[in-house]
Amino acid sequence: MTLTVLFAAGDAAFADYEAPLTRALSEAGLDARLVTEAAPEDVDYIVTAPNGWVQDFTPYTNTKAVQTLWAGVEGIVGNDTLTQPLARMVDDEGLTQGMVEWVTGHVLRHHLGMDAHIVNPDHAWDHQAPPLAAERTVTILGLGTLGTACARMLATVGFDMRGWSRTEKSVEDVACHHGDAGFGTALDGADIVVLLLPDTAATRNVLDAAAIGRLARGAVVINPGRGPLIDDDALLAALDEGQLSHATLDVFRTEPLPQDHPFWAHPRVTVTPHIASETRTDSAAREVAANIARCERGETLKGLVDRDRGY
Structure with a gap:
């Protein structure tokens, strides 16, 4: 039939x-x-x-x-x-590969400090090499198909990789944590955190002021997951105060992001228009x-x- x-x-x-x-x-x-x-x-x-x-x-x-x-x-x-x-x-496979490429690119961008060289109006000659990947801790929140693929790729680059998921997971070369008890451990001292969780009642505002406070001073937040995962006010406050050095955001609570939203004008926020993966x-x-x-x-x-x- x-x-x-x-x-x-x-x-x-x-x-x-x-x-x-x-x-x-x-x-x-x-x-x-x-x-x-x-x-x-x-x-x-x-x-x-x-x-x-x-x-x-x-x-x-x-x-x-x-x-x-x-x-x-x-x-x-x-x-x-x-x-x-x-x-x-x-x-x-296209969606997964697209996400891997976007996340890897932006993690490397912040790890290597590329922005300072791409936009350098004063022609500053700051002869400081970045640390090697093994000296940088990257945490991925969410170890589903996309999060796991990104974690594996970043691990091959050599980053000190951590991952967190609601239930127990195992990914080679990634220190995996799970549940409420493992959430803080996954964040503690992380230099870069990537959010790839679904939008559920349990994950909304998962990156709030308390969670941001557990990251390394001057950490970077990268969000290609879902807009409501982050407490926007807490994120802006942490950027202004210096706890975070930058946030690269691809997803937002309202899309397209309203023209008057403070993310557009903030010097330490990069907005991309929901293009991390399709x-x-x-x-x-x-x-x-x-x-x-x-x-x-x-x-x-x-x-x-x-x-x-x-x-």
Whole structure:
């Protein structure tokens, strides 16, 4: 029987995904038709995004699973009408590689002090070599797919790597901490902290004044995860006081970041417009098709969302 896959992530996204996703479904051995309209009772799978046009999932009584194209699901996981299994994008190789490149680039930028040489209007000749990576402690908060990939890459550069996660994890060459007891230990004395946690009730404002105070004096904060992970007021106060030397932020509570937000004008804040990583069409299409094939074989969906945890 031919499967009906409803693409509900919007017309603009469909223009990009129609050909690669149709091809990926076929290459996965699936007899499937990809559509943007269908009678709800005929839909076997829904491919969407948190801002997709299907917001009431109640009529889709025969739908086996909903696959989102995004890694973050905070915009959809609380939808009470969504009772079908929900899977998030976790193994898109393009998304992962993009995040690894962005995080590695900005960690190295701050580690090497590149800004002082890129913008040097006084032509200062400050002959001070940076420390080696092994002398710099980098902590990654969040050891999911993205956090683990970034930690591994930074470990190969030679940084003294730490990681923290809600549950126990093990990553080679990374000192892994978990739970409430391990949170402070992961932060204590860290020179650079990278936030790659999901946005949940338990993680909002996880980097508050107390957490920032545990970092090394003059530490750097890098946030490509989610805007609400940081207490903005505490961050600005720490930058002004000198506890932090810089913050590079890619995500914000309100996006686009309002023009009058103090982050724009602060001399020790770098704003990037939510570009740390994007779902790449071809690789994401392969992951969507592979997950549908898993479900058809009776296997557990990859990236299956735990509603209680929120991700």
